[in-house]
Amino acid sequence: MAQVVRDIRATAQHHSKRFESAIPLIASENLLSPYAKELLISDLHSRYAEGLPGERYYEGNEDVDHIENVCLDLARRLFRCSFADVRPISGTVANLAVLKGLAEPFELVGTSRLADGAHISSASFGAFGLRSVKPVYYAWDEERMTIDVPRTKEILRAVRPKLCLFGLSLFLFPMPIDELRPTLEEIGARGWYDGAHVLGLIGGGQFQDPLREGCQVLSSSTHKTLPGPQHGILLGEGLEPDGAKRLASGAFPGVTSNHHLHTMAALAVSLAEHLEFGREYARQTVANAKALAQALNERGFDVLAEPLGFTQSHTIAVRVTNEGGGEAVARALADAGIISNKNLLPGDASPKHPQGIRLGSPEVTRVGMKEREMGRIADLFDGLLHKGRSSDEIRTEAAQLKAGFTTLQYCFGAGEAAYRYYDLVGRDPS
Ligand code: DSN
Numbered sequence: 001m002a003q004v005v006r007d008i009r010a011t012a013q014h015h016s017k018r019f020e021s022a023i024p025l026i027a028s029e030n031l032l033s034p035y036a037k038e039l040l041i042s043d044l045h046s047r048y049a050e051g052l053p054g055e056r057y058y059e060g061n062e063d064v065d066h067i068e069n070v071c072l073d074l075a076r077r078l079f080r081c082s083f084a085d086v087r088p089i090s091g092t093v094a095n096l097a098v099l100k101g102l103a104e105p106f107e108l109v110g111t112s113r114l115a116d117g118a119h120i121s122s123a124s125f126g127a128f129g130l131r132s133v134k135p136v137y138y139a140w141d142e143e144r145m146t147i148d149v150p151r152t153k154e155i156l157r158a159v160r161p162k163l164c165l166f167g168l169s170l171f172l173f174p175m176p177i178d179e180l181r182p183t184l185e186e187i188g189a190r191g192w193y194d195g196a197h198v199l200g201l202i203g204g205g206q207f208q209d210p211l212r213e214g215c216q217v218l219s220s221s222t223h224k225t226l227p228g229p230q231h232g233i234l235l236g237e238g239l240e241p242d243g244a245k246r247l248a249s250g251a252f253p254g255v256t257s258n259h260h261l262h263t264m265a266a267l268a269v270s271l272a273e274h275l276e277f278g279r280e281y282a283r284q285t286v287a288n289a290k291a292l293a294q295a296l297n298e299r300g301f302d303v304l305a306e307p308l309g310f311t312q313s314h315t316i317a318v319r320v321t322n323e324g325g326g327e328a329v330a331r332a333l334a335d336a337g338i339i340s341n342k343n344l345l346p347g348d349a350s351p352k353h354p355q356g357i358r359l360g361s362p363e364v365t366r367v368g369m370k371e372r373e374m375g376r377i378a379d380l381f382d383g384l385l386h387k388g389r390s391s392d393e394i395r396t397e398a399a400q401l402k403a404g405f406t407t408l409q410y411c412f413g414a415g416e417a418a419y420r421y422y423d424l425v426g427r428d429p430s
Pocket residue numbers: 027028119120169
């Protein structure tokens with residue numbers, strides 16, 4: 001079995017090296033700071049701490065209580081809210097906690113369609129189905145890549161769901177919560193925002209502020225534009241005491257038992273770093289997404305939402321029908337060292353063969369790239385997909401570009417290797 005250990009270690013090291021020389025453009029991925037990362041291999045990983053600080057079911061939790069209290073304080077401070085719960089272990093688990101706490105089986109819950117960019121949580125085969133709630137779909141404005149407000153108001157008035165989810169995985173523009181707020185109030189619906197993709201932009205003051213615009217609950221993962229660990233979070237403002245209690249009980253015992261204390265501690269570090277560096281990081285992340293969209297557009301790519309400036313977030317969507325479709329293009333890019341994903345666009349029928357790719361700027365921004373590098377990335381796309389250059393050539397140029405951007409920025413310990421493999425043992429297993 002030592003050979004298995006050797007193989008897994010070697011493969012993980014190979015994986016780190018691969019990403020070190022690649023251009024990573026997955027909109028939902030990011031890199032942890034060194035201070036956050038070291039907590040993932042701390043003793044916290046080995047422990048249980050069910051419940052809340054001061055009310056645990058296990059002994060030995062005094063230090064965990066301190067860390068969790070700090071984490072909760074930082075979350076409330078960064079997102080300017082009165083309620084936080086850091087026990088969900090992922091974004092989907094946070095969504096399940098909301099559904100468990102604030103919705104009953106067979107209730108109607110407002111949301112967007114998957115083809116319009118919604119997360120799989122909203123699907124009958126995802127969290128919605130698991131809680132047996134029934135989706136009420138908002139109308140979608142394909143030109144503006146956001147909710148069609150007048151038609152959605154009609155739908156909400158006709159169907160009157162008590163919980164309305166706003167949030168996307170293809171999240172180009174803010175959701176029109178302000179405009180829908182009077183209708184939500186009229187029908188007595190709670191506003192729920194899934195901020196997984198844009199959490200770091202919200203925390204950095206560069207996107208909408210859903211808890212001020214008409215949502216009482218924000219659920220999220222913590223590792224996309226917020227460059228934290230793989231974890232989840234619940235935030236709330238204006239929740240009545242019973243609502244806060246139900247939400248917390250949705251998290252525990254609803255959908256977690258233990259809440260992964262090592263990632264919770266790493267989250268505390270990431271929240272502190274975002275309070276310190278998040279505004280500038282979020283500003284540059286959005287600027288880079290806009291610059292990449294513009295540069296691709298100038299090279300003949302069909303980037304969605306051109307009249308609206310392509311994006312106000314970290315994400316852009318490109319219709320690649322002329323280049324061979326989403327699946328073939330994402331594969332060709334990966335062969336050339338550019339990591340993205342195929343993505344459904346409005347009008348697409350098949351998730352396996354969509355016409356789009358989704359590109360995001362969080363990771364390339366995290367390693368220090370700016371607008372100039374976005375132009376160079378667009379040149380690589382153009383060379384591979386329009387000018388017939390080989391994937392070997394493009395992969396070499398991608399690695400040359402990336403070689404100048406392999407350290408972490410916007411965090412304490414900036415300048416540390418971004419793709420470091422932590423070899424704690426220092427010798428071969430035998
Ligand atoms: N929503 C997925 C993504 O955007 O990649 C992650 O859950």
